[in-house]
Amino acid sequence: MLKHFHYRSKPLILAIVLIIVGGAGIFFFSGSGINNFQTSNFTAIGLLISVLVMYASVPVLVTMFENETVLSVALLFPSMVAIAIFVYGFIGWSIRVSFSSWKGLIPNFTWVGFKQYYDLFHNDPRFMIDLRNTLVFTVGFIAGCLIIGLGLAILLDQKLKGEALFRGIFLLPMSISFIASGVVWSWLMNPATGDRITGINLIFKTLGLNGLISLWHTTPQPWGMAFTIIPAVWQISGYTMALYMGGIRSISDDLREAARVDGANEFEIYRYIILPMLQPITLSAVIILGHMSLKIFDLIVAISRGDIRLDVPGIYMWTTTFSGQNYAQGAAIGILMLVSVAILVIPYLVQNMRTETEL
Amino acid sequence: MTRKIISRTIYYLIAIIAAAFYLMPIYLMLLTGLKPFNEIDLKTMWALPTSLHFANFIAAYKQLAPNLGNSFIMVIPESILSALLGSLNGYLLAKWRFKHSNLIFTLILFGMFIPYQSILIPLVKFMEAIHLYGDLPGLVFVHIIYGIPITTLIFRNYYAGISTEILEAGRIDGGSLLGLYRYIIFPLSPPGFAVVIIWQFTQAWNEFLFAVILTNQSNWPVTVALNNLAGSQLVQWNVLMAACLLAALPTLLVYIFLGRYFLRGLMAGSLKG
Numbered sequence: 001m002l003k004h005f006h007y008r009s010k011p012l013i014l015a016i017v018l019i020i021v022g023g024a025g026i027f028f029f030s031g032s033g034i035n036n037f038q039t040s041n042f043t044a045i046g047l048l049i050s051v052l053v054m055y056a057s058v059p060v061l062v063t064m065f066e067n068e069t070v071l072s073v074a075l076l077f078p079s080m081v082a083i084a085i086f087v088y089g090f091i092g093w094s095i096r097v098s099f100s101s102w103k104g105l106i107p108n109f110t111w112v113g114f115k116q117y118y119d120l121f122h123n124d125p126r127f128m129i130d131l132r133n134t135l136v137f138t139v140g141f142i143a144g145c146l147i148i149g150l151g152l153a154i155l156l157d158q159k160l161k162g163e164a165l166f167r168g169i170f171l172l173p174m175s176i177s178f179i180a181s182g183v184v185w186s187w188l189m190n191p192a193t194g195d196r197i198t199g200i201n202l203i204f205k206t207l208g209l210n211g212l213i214s215l216w217h218t219t220p221q222p223w224g225m226a227f228t229i230i231p232a233v234w235q236i237s238g239y240t241m242a243l244y245m246g247g248i249r250s251i252s253d254d255l256r257e258a259a260r261v262d263g264a265n266e267f268e269i270y271r272y273i274i275l276p277m278l279q280p281i282t283l284s285a286v287i288i289l290g291h292m293s294l295k296i297f298d299l300i301v302a303i304s305r306g307d308i309r310l311d312v313p314g315i316y317m318w319t320t321t322f323s324g325q326n327y328a329q330g331a332a333i334g335i336l337m338l339v340s341v342a343i344l345v346i347p348y349l350v351q352n353m354r355t356e357t358e359l
Numbered sequence: 360m361t362r363k364i365i366s367r368t369i370y371y372l373i374a375i376i377a378a379a380f381y382l383m384p385i386y387l388m389l390l391t392g393l394k395p396f397n398e399i400d401l402k403t404m405w406a407l408p409t410s411l412h413f414a415n416f417i418a419a420y421k422q423l424a425p426n427l428g429n430s431f432i433m434v435i436p437e438s439i440l441s442a443l444l445g446s447l448n449g450y451l452l453a454k455w456r457f458k459h460s461n462l463i464f465t466l467i468l469f470g471m472f473i474p475y476q477s478i479l480i481p482l483v484k485f486m487e488a489i490h491l492y493g494d495l496p497g498l499v500f501v502h503i504i505y506g507i508p509i510t511t512l513i514f515r516n517y518y519a520g521i522s523t524e525i526l527e528a529g530r531i532d533g534g535s536l537l538g539l540y541r542y543i544i545f546p547l548s549p550p551g552f553a554v555v556i557i558w559q560f561t562q563a564w565n566e567f568l569f570a571v572i573l574t575n576q577s578n579w580p581v582t583v584a585l586n587n588l589a590g591s592q593l594v595q596w597n598v599l600m601a602a603c604l605l606a607a608l609p610t611l612l613v614y615i616f617l618g619r620y621f622l623r624g625l626m627a628g629s630l631k632g
Binding site for chain 2: 042043044045047048063066068069071072073075076079080082083086087088089090091093094097107152155156158160166168169170171172173174175176177178179180181183184185186187188190192195196197198199202203234238239242243246291294295297298301302305313314317318321322327330331333334335337338341345346349350352353356
């Protein structure tokens, strides 16, 4: 490496300036320069920027070695450190909390092994509701998004006039927050009956479809949870449609034409050519949708408004930790959520990495 | 031929019914917001207003104005800084691969899938310890950190589409790693920046979990304030519908006018760039 070293004065001067400026910033913000570090949150930002300025001297000095690999690593380093701490370090810290009996405002790291996990699975009716609801929601959400997404993609493949407009409408909910759509949907799915009938029930009544009038998410469990799938599918099915449309587009017209020449009708073309070729997309979609539904949180917050019957692990973790101060239990729920997502996502990421490496 | 006409009619019918389903909540937010107070009745929820009034929107705006401001203050620096960081990371990981760089990229990517509940307790304690808890700079910081995976992914895929031959030509002319970025890659980056900034803008604007946990009431972004409004018994549902539309409007407008960039960000999330 040293044989590539070329001394140049410009990077050296720049590096010295960066070290001095960054060092002065660290001195100033760390409390040696000012006494009120405790008061403002801008001091922390100031400190962070100072450290980054000081660190910038490293890649500047590395440029003198004319070794691009080292420079590349030096430039990536801050992001790598951030992810190492905020993702992996914090996961480790959460795991440690989940093995403790920390309940209350004062941290308590007394080791209790798997007690929190054991209690969740053995003496916790609320967590049982969460597991059942997650199962109902995940199955229905994935099935709903796949079927409706594929249906819409095939529909828009029929060269309809206004195709772009329809596509835009189907994808529009993706841009709205789960909170806003959850609030609106909880009015659409208003369970009031009789004189106070409103929302979608009112449409059903007006159309004479009295059989469809429903209690929606207030239906006795577990079917009440199933109705929360409707807003979720409304919001995300456009995404699966877009995935499938991309897949259908990538199938060449020649292939379809060849099948037509061989006497296949349109239905057979979809059944025997297009659908089998869309299988990899279905797999990606199941993984993406599955990890979304295992993490589902804000949509249910907005719809359930604290109704324990519609509880999910994400909400339980939130309330037990920050309202109940039961940090150890909250950490255990968080880690269980992570494990469920990891089982789904890690094989996908590893597969993705392998194909990347081959390129 | 008649069979074709029938099938076409059915296709359009299905498309129109589906569109009505997707637009139903938008219709409710908009039309309810535009009704005068005396036409607000749950029984006529779906009726068109007889005349247009903005009283609901004005009432909703009075409730949400500070929070809309907070959201903008948070989202604008967040999306720009995220994009700059993602651009650098994406460039390095796409064009300056080193041993195990794919492993490092995959380890970074995992960060975008984790449920944030699994890091929430350490995050809150850490933010409290460094006095970044409660205010908007802390929220900006957290969104930038947890935005690293997706912004790096989008830029990496974007730069992978720029031919290596241009860079090789630049190298023969004496360009260094940073010189090539400055003179070749960065000038080609505006579409990538548009995708990432729009994506991060939408994500941070719509985000709820970090916002509700890391900010004090006076610094609440609009999602937290809207959720609080929805739980309040004092706010009428017509004002609430108008509030939902106000809270959704910035991202809706971005989607309507810059939809193709939004879509590219969306598709990047499925990894196959």
